[in-house]
Amino acid sequence: MPLLSRDNPPLTQRVALGKKLFHDKSLSKDGTISCTTCHHENKAFTDGLKFSKGINDQEGDKNSMTLFNLA
Numbered sequence: 001m002p003l004l005s006r007d008n009p010p011l012t013q014r015v016a017l018g019k020k021l022f023h024d025k026s027l028s029k030d031g032t033i034s035c036t037t038c039h040h041e042n043k044a045f046t047d048g049l050k051f052s053k054g055i056n057d058q059e060g061d062k063n064s065m066t067l068f069n070l071a
């Protein structure tokens, strides 16, 4: 399978939209967290915590994995 699908090239606008959504807190139930809360770009797209926290400070039982090269 190719790394990047031919019918979904990383166009500038698509990259910008992805970045916007990735930072958009309105996607969380109470508007307090976004993808970057757990996948921070300065922490190799993790949160550096043993267990990630969701809304209302609820702690899960997994840690955020890095998101490099998943596509």
Ligand code: HEC
Binding pocket: 022, 027, 033, 034, 035, 036, 037, 038, 039, 052, 053, 054, 055, 060, 062, 063, 064, 065, 067, 070
């Ligand atoms: C509350 C913390 C949290 C938030 C917010 C969060 N993630 Fe994650 N993410 C995780 C954890 C924890 C895992 C690892 C899950 C596992 O090990 O089963 C993960 C895994 C992933 C994976 C890898 C899945 C796989 O199986 O390969 C992707 C991709 C991902 N997240 C993208 C996102 C995107 C996009 C958003 C925003 C829409 C987001 N995450 C928001 C905690 C979070």
